[in-house]
Amino acid sequence: MTDRGRASFFLLLLLAAIGTAFADSANQGYAIKSLNAPNPIFVPNGDGIAIAVSARTSAAIERASVRLNGHDVTSVFSLSEPGTMTGTVFGLQPGINTFELLKTNKDKQPAAILKIAKAKAPAVACSAASFPSAALPVPNTVITSVTAVAATPTLAAHCLINGTINAGRIGQETSPGAPVSRYTYGIIWQARLPNEWNSKFYMPGGGGTDGSVPGTTARLNQGYAEAANNSGHNNAVNSDPLAGGTASFGTDYLARVDFAYNAIDVTTRTAKRLIDLYYDTTPAYSYFEGCSMGGREAMMVTQRFPAHFNGVVSGDPAFRITKVGVWAAYEGKQLAALARSRDLISGFGVPFANNTFTNQDLQLISNAVLTACDHLDGLVDGMVNNSQACTTPVVAPVLNGLRCSGDKTAACLAGDQITAILNIYGSGAPNSQGVPQYAPWMWDAGIAGCTSPVDCNTPTAANINGGWRAWNIGGFNASFIPHVSNTPNGALNFASLGGGAIPLLFATPPILPAPTANDGLASLIMNYDFDTLAASIFGTSASFPVSDTALLNVDATDLSPFKASGGKLLIWQPQSGGPFSPQDMVNWYTEMNSAVRGGEDNFKAARSFARLFLLPGVNHCGGGPGTSAIDPFSPVVNWVENGIAPASLLGTAPAATPARAPARRLGLDGRLLAGPCHVRARGAPSRPALGGQRGRQRGRQLRVPRRYERRRGAGRLSPGPQAPRGACAAASCYRSSPCR
Numbered sequence: 001m002t003d004r005g006r007a008s009f010f011l012l013l014l015l016a017a018i019g020t021a022f023a024d025s026a027n028q029g030y031a032i033k034s035l036n037a038p039n040p041i042f043v044p045n046g047d048g049i050a051i052a053v054s055a056r057t058s059a060a061i062e063r064a065s066v067r068l069n070g071h072d073v074t075s076v077f078s079l080s081e082p083g084t085m086t087g088t089v090f091g092l093q094p095g096i097n098t099f100e101l102l103k104t105n106k107d108k109q110p111a112a113i114l115k116i117a118k119a120k121a122p123a124v125a126c127s128a129a130s131f132p133s134a135a136l137p138v139p140n141t142v143i144t145s146v147t148a149v150a151a152t153p154t155l156a157a158h159c160l161i162n163g164t165i166n167a168g169r170i171g172q173e174t175s176p177g178a179p180v181s182r183y184t185y186g187i188i189w190q191a192r193l194p195n196e197w198n199s200k201f202y203m204p205g206g207g208g209t210d211g212s213v214p215g216t217t218a219r220l221n222q223g224y225a226e227a228a229n230n231s232g233h234n235n236a237v238n239s240d241p242l243a244g245g246t247a248s249f250g251t252d253y254l255a256r257v258d259f260a261y262n263a264i265d266v267t268t269r270t271a272k273r274l275i276d277l278y279y280d281t282t283p284a285y286s287y288f289e290g291c292s293m294g295g296r297e298a299m300m301v302t303q304r305f306p307a308h309f310n311g312v313v314s315g316d317p318a319f320r321i322t323k324v325g326v327w328a329a330y331e332g333k334q335l336a337a338l339a340r341s342r343d344l345i346s347g348f349g350v351p352f353a354n355n356t357f358t359n360q361d362l363q364l365i366s367n368a369v370l371t372a373c374d375h376l377d378g379l380v381d382g383m384v385n386n387s388q389a390c391t392t393p394v395v396a397p398v399l400n401g402l403r404c405s406g407d408k409t410a411a412c413l414a415g416d417q418i419t420a421i422l423n424i425y426g427s428g429a430p431n432s433q434g435v436p437q438y439a440p441w442m443w444d445a446g447i448a449g450c451t452s453p454v455d456c457n458t459p460t461a462a463n464i465n466g467g468w469r470a471w472n473i474g475g476f477n478a479s480f481i482p483h484v485s486n487t488p489n490g491a492l493n494f495a496s497l498g499g500g501a502i503p504l505l506f507a508t509p510p511i512l513p514a515p516t517a518n519d520g521l522a523s524l525i526m527n528y529d530f531d532t533l534a535a536s537i538f539g540t541s542a543s544f545p546v547s548d549t550a551l552l553n554v555d556a557t558d559l560s561p562f563k564a565s566g567g568k569l570l571i572w573q574p575q576s577g578g579p580f581s582p583q584d585m586v587n588w589y590t591e592m593n594s595a596v597r598g599g600e601d602n603f604k605a606a607r608s609f610a611r612l613f614l615l616p617g618v619n620h621c622g623g624g625p626g627t628s629a630i631d632p633f634s635p636v637v638n639w640v641e642n643g644i645a646p647a648s649l650l651g652t653a654p655a656a657t658p659a660r661a662p663a664r665r666l667g668l669d670g671r672l673l674a675g676p677c678h679v680r681a682r683g684a685p686s687r688p689a690l691g692g693q694r695g696r697q698r699g700r701q702l703r704v705p706r707r708y709e710r711r712r713g714a715g716r717l718s719p720g721p722q723a724p725r726g727a728c729a730a731a732s733c734y735r736s737s738p739c740r
């Protein structure tokens with residue numbers, strides 16, 4: 001395959017990060033595949049489905065036996081190609097159907113399983129009478145509307161149910177002198193129950209500080225019953241401009257509790273009861289999926305409500321969000337100092353962080369990261385797959401090499417810019433005692449990165465990835481005039497979204513007043529005592545008996561109850577870094593593995609029920625200059641229902657991302673090393689540049705990239721057939737040539 005071919009439209013990149021098992025190894029190549037279209041695992045009409053079964057050889061598959069719900073259906077299959085038999089099986093029953101592939105008809109244990117949902121119809125009418133209040137599990141639940149929604153060209157027919165829980169609750173005073181002293185709160189929820197149901201329940205998570213009901217149609221056409229909630233406050237109502245705007249619900253303890261976990265619990269229990277009433281059966285499988293704050297909610301359900309959901313997808317989760325707030329304040333102070341030194345002061349008198357770095361400056365940093373680290377994964381492709389080797393000591397010399405010898409130009413970085421970015425990425429937000437209050441960041445090219453193949457090759461590139469910028473410093477404002485422009489800071493981390501949450505929600509007691517006008521939130525963050533702020537996230541009071549850190553952060557490491565209930569968790573973690581440190585996630589995953597493991601290394605214990613995938617060059621919740629398009633949900637369904645753990649995630653580069661550009665040589669040689677994985681050193685040569693923080697602490701453990709090879713006949717990359725242990729710890733893995 002040519003380089004150009006490898007970098008062509010479907011650039012197939014293995015995004016597996018922390019070790020996985022080769023999916024086929026357990027069943028010796030036996031597999032069942034649905035040929036149903038458009039949805040392979042859901043049959044809305046009829047009772048037949050086309051199925052393919054395969055094994056390594058034709059002889060092996062011809063000896064095999066196929067069962068549907070325990071009945072032998074082997075006779076409908078015939079050899080269609082070497083190693084594969086296909087056939088159309090009839091007799092699907094409403095609900096979940098189980099296909100089993102047995103190596104011979106004498107076998108007891110199937111070599112492969114495939115669950116197929118045939119649509120189940122409602123047992124009662126879509127009307128208020130079908131959902132009596134007395135039958136609902138949560139007190140103070142009110143169903144406000146029940147509507148039968150006819151099918152449209154884009155949406156399946158369903159029963160739409162809206163309701164509230166604890167509506168009209170009068171909250172605590174938001175702030176002295178506020179326009180409204182007390183607001184009302186309530187959980188608003190919505191459920192959609194399809195006419196053709198796949199016997200499953202799906203709940204999407206929220207985003208930001210929530211405050212509205214997320215869309216409930218994402219998987220309706222796939223047959224899922226869906227429900228979601230607004231987390232207990234309403235942005236259209238609960239917004240005090242003197243108390244952080246829409247973060248003002250943080251002044252009310254019960255609103256904090258609802259936001260942290262309670263609203264999801266009561267909505268889940270309510271929705272499952274509605275499903276039971278409507279279809280006369282409970283869901284066979286339940287799934288939760290979310291990113292950002294929704295990703296936090298996903299991790300939350302695995303820890304607080306381990307039996308609520310069978311499969312959970314968590315994207316870029318805000319899992320230690322109160323500590324993120326502290327870090328964001330640290331970052332704001334770094335940028336404020338940089339802005340002051342350059343006289344970047346707005347008409348409000350507030351340091352203006354947006355213009356502390358131009359897009360070109362960030363592109364210089366991105367290129368420096370690539371110079372330092374791109375090759376460390378064995379492949380120069382514009383992406384940093386071996387994030388654990390790309391440490392600050394590796395990157396800093398290259399960054400320092402960009403220091404301007406004279407005046408600042410577009411081709412160099414000022415010394416204080418380099419200092420600020422090194423502090424932001426490498427320090428973990430130390431307090432005045434030098435103690436880190438959060439985690440270091442991952443160096444990743446996605447801090448900028450060109451988003452146009454043409455611009456990638458021009459020194460004055462204009463189309464720069466703005467994902468990191470939007471969260472951390474805000475968009476560059478070319479028309480900004482110091483001391484004149486009344487332009488507020490734009491960084492989501494410390495100026496707006498975080499700027500409200502840091503004083504109102506994370507701090508106990510809330511820091512008041514926290515005005516939103518005149519760039520007040522950014523000014524508050526930039527000027528507040530950092531040590532005091534860092535301590536405030538652990539604070540309690542008479543009105544707030546539990547700190548917001550204890551309420552909101554979901555970094556428990558003992559996930560045994562979720563594991564014991566058969567739950568499966570998939571976390572996908574972009575590396576480009578918007579609001580949350582990807583390294584913090586790697587650290588937590590390492591700690592969690594230690595907590596659940598039985599003394600075995602290589603993440604064996606964690607991997608059995610929770611898998612973490614790192615995505616280089618991908619922004620917060622998607623986009624960016626890397627192969628950003630992924631489907632993390634289907635692999636979880638396959639894991640939960642068929643027992644096939646995801647060995648990899650498939651990442652493709654959407655149109656107009658430079659990953660498609662041959663000039664970037666992405667996909668070069670067909671093998672991308674996707675670190676980190678853990679192997680025990682076992683006498684392998686010590687490599688000080690590797691190992692990351694924890695690896696060095698443990699001494700005997702190295703973080704190294706495992707190797708991958710192209711699966712025959714497909715562009716998809718998968719772990720090589722040999723276990724990485726030992727072999728991948730060899731020094732040969734780190735040469736610029738691919739590791740074999």
Ligand SMILES: [Ca+2]
Nearest residue numbers: 374379381383
């Ligand atoms: Ca690379």
